[in-house]
Structure formats: C-alpha cells, structure tokens
Amino acid sequence: MAETKQKPVSERLKELRERAGLSMAAMSKALGYRFPSGYQRYEDPSAYKKSYLPPEMVQTLTVLLPGKGEPPITRDEVIELGGGVPLVVARNMDPFAGSGGMIGLLRHLLVDAVGKGDIHFLNDPLFGVDQQEWQKRAEMAAGAKPSTMLPVYGQAAGGDNGAFLLNGETVDRVRCPPALLNVQGAFAVYVMGDSMSPRYEPGELVFVHPTRPPSPGDDVIVEMIGDHGEPGPSYLKRLVRRTSDRVRVKQFNPPRDDIDYEAARIKRIYRVMSATELLQF
Numbered sequence: 001m002a003e004t005k006q007k008p009v010s011e012r013l014k015e016l017r018e019r020a021g022l023s024m025a026a027m028s029k030a031l032g033y034r035f036p037s038g039y040q041r042y043e044d045p046s047a048y049k050k051s052y053l054p055p056e057m058v059q060t061l062t063v064l065l066p067g068k069g070e071p072p073i074t075r076d077e078v079i080e081l082g083g084g085v086p087l088v089v090a091r092n093m094d095p096f097a098g099s100g101g102m103i104g105l106l107r108h109l110l111v112d113a114v115g116k117g118d119i120h121f122l123n124d125p126l127f128g129v130d131q132q133e134w135q136k137r138a139e140m141a142a143g144a145k146p147s148t149m150l151p152v153y154g155q156a157a158g159g160d161n162g163a164f165l166l167n168g169e170t171v172d173r174v175r176c177p178p179a180l181l182n183v184q185g186a187f188a189v190y191v192m193g194d195s196m197s198p199r200y201e202p203g204e205l206v207f208v209h210p211t212r213p214p215s216p217g218d219d220v221i222v223e224m225i226g227d228h229g230e231p232g233p234s235y236l237k238r239l240v241r242r243t244s245d246r247v248r249v250k251q252f253n254p255p256r257d258d259i260d261y262e263a264a265r266i267k268r269i270y271r272v273m274s275a276t277e278l279l280q281f
Contacts (some may be wrong), residue, residue, distance in 0.1 A: 009052055009081055014043040016061075017078065019069035030064050031057060035231065038169030046202045047192055051083070150176040152188045152205070164192040165231045166223055177207055177278035187211035189221065189236075197253045206236065207278055208270045211262035214239050219272040222249065224265050232267060239269070245251050 003025030007015075017027050026041040041047040042057070052062075056138060058081055066075045150170035166189070180186040191204045199219070206219070214220045220239045237249035240257060247266060250257035 006043040009050070010043050010045045010048045011249060013053065013081055016065055016073055016081075017043070020065050021069065031060055032171055035165070035169070037165045037231070038171065041171065041190065041192075047190060049203045053081045055082055063222075099137070148176045148181060149173045150180060150186060150188055151205070152190060164189075164234055164236075166229070166234045174205065177273070179273060179278050180207060180209065183209060183211075193234060194253050195251045196238075199238075199252055200236065207273045209273050210270065212271045212273075214269055214271040216241050219274070220249070221270040221272060222247065222261060223270065224261070225265045225267045232265075235261075236272070 006012075022030075023038060024036045024043075028036040030074070031039055033039045037179070042053065049235050052058075058078065061078045061081065062075055065073045086171065136259065138162075150173065151170040151172060152174055153166055155167065172190075174188055176186070184207060186207070188205050188207045191200045191202055191206060194202055206221075208221060216239050218239050221234055221236055223234045224232035235249070237251055237259065240248040240250050242248075243263070247261045247262050247263055247269070248257075249259050249261070
C-alpha cells in the first residue's frame with residue numbers, strides 16, 4: 001500500500017489557523033510579530049521549505065490553538081508541526097554548565113546543532129536564561145563567536161515583478177559567510193518569487209553587505225519608501241544604471257531590462273554579495 005504523502009508544514013499551519021478562526025493579523029500578533037508579513041512566510045510552501053516549524057513557534061501555538069475550532073484542535077496536532085517531539089528541559093537547568101550526565105549530553109546535542117546551523121532557541125522563563133543569552137552561550141560552546149551568526153529578515157511575497165517586504169523581523173539565523181564576518185548590519189533574505197530565476201530560485205538565501213555601494217551589473221535589493229509607517233515593497237533585481245531621478249534595473253523571468261523606479265521613492269539600495277565574494281576573508 002502506498003504511503004499517504006503528508007502536506008507541507010506550511011499548509012498544515014494555515015489549515016489549523018483557519019480552523020481556529022484566527023486572522024493572519026491575530027496569529028502574527030500572538031506570535032510576537034510587528035507586522036503580518038513577518039509570519040506570512042510560514043504559510044507559504046514556496047518560501048518556507050523546512051519540514052517542521054521552529055520549536056519556539058510551536059511552543060506558543062500549543063497554548064494558542066488547542067481547543068479552538070470544529071472539531072477542536074488537539075495539542076498533538078500542534079506538536080506535529082514541530083516534528084511530533086516536544087522539547088522538554090528541566091526547570092532552571094543550564095545545559096552549558098558542567099560536562100557530565102544528562103547536562104553533558106544536552107550540551108553536546110546543542111553544540112552539534114549550532115555547528116550545523118540548525119539550532120533553535122526557546123524563549124521560556126522556565127529556563128532561567130533568555131533567548132539571546134542561550135544563543136550566545138551555544139555559539140561560544142561550539143567554538144564560534146556570536147558575530148558568526150547572521151540574521152535572516154522576514155518578508156512576504158506579493159505585488160508585481162517579484163515584490164516582497166523587508167519588515168525588520170528576524171525569522172531565522174544562519175552561519176555568516178567569511179566576507180561578512182564582523183560586518184555590522186549585514187543580513188540575509190530568503191528569495192521570494194521567481195522573477196530572478198535562474199540566477200536566484202525561490203527559497204534561496206541572498207546575503208547583503210549594508211555599506212558596500214552597488215555598481216551597474218551588481219545584483220541589488222531595492223527597498224521603497226512605505227506608506228503610513230509601514231514597510232514599502234522591495235525588489236531583488238540587477239542594477240542597470242542610476243541617475244539623479246531614476247534607477248533602472250533588470251530581471252530574468254520574464255526577461256526585462258526596462259524597469260524604472262523613481263529615486264525619490266527609494267529608501268535604500270542594498271548590494272547583494274556574489275558567491276565568490278562571500279567566500280573571501
């Protein structure tokens with residue numbers, strides 16, 4: 001008998017939210033996001049490709065969702081979004097203190113996960129250590145400096161020509177490429193849409209150097225000024241030329257080399273680092 005293929009975790013999350021009768025805005029607020037766009041990517045299979053949700057999100061959802069909807073959502077359904085195995089840590093236990101027994105084992109597992117870039121942190125007062133401190137300790141235990149982890153900023157697909165939003169929310173943390181080590185303000189973004197395919201595919205990471213000026217021929221993220229304090233649309237494109245009043249860019253899918261943005265409407269143009277540049281020390 002053929003096995004039934006499980007739906008992507010993003011689809012299952014959306015189904016549970018809708019079954020609970022929660023809007024995307026309400027879900028985003030409950031999970032601590034300033035804007036719905038910070039949460040939206042978790043419901044988009046083309047943007048969130050991991051098999052499970054981050055443990056800290058599942059932890060919040062196990063309080064938020066069970067009992068809602070018809071039939072009522074069960075706690076097991078929510079835990080399944082995180083792989084079906086809840087993370088349990090003894091009250092006030094510090095896994096980075098000592099080296100023997102269960103503490104040593106947990107420390108080893110956390111260090112190994114940091115080395116692979118897969119670790120997630122629970123911001124739970126039961127631990128007696130906040131999220132930033134856990135991250136710092138885990139990275140140091142793995143022999144890495146805290147600056148070797150780079151934030152991935154949240155965004156949401158939408159609009160024409162591959163538009164997305166840079167909303168300032170950190171949705172992930174990844175290993176920092178050598179060229180961006182200790183570069184203040186450096187960040188990464190998940191590619192949304194396929195307007196730059198085959199150069200960049202949906203879900204791929206691009207890395208930004210915040211102070212290196214872009215030149216014609218560079219890949220860039222053009223961030224527009226938003227309305228009423230909201231983030232404006234951003235675009236991953238290739239810079240063609242800049243004048244005092246306009247910026248021209250190109251994309252690959254469909255091919256266009258005549259896309260113009262008004263300079264007065266642009267908040268910032270970020271330089272995207274090439275693969276060769278990222279490996280340089």
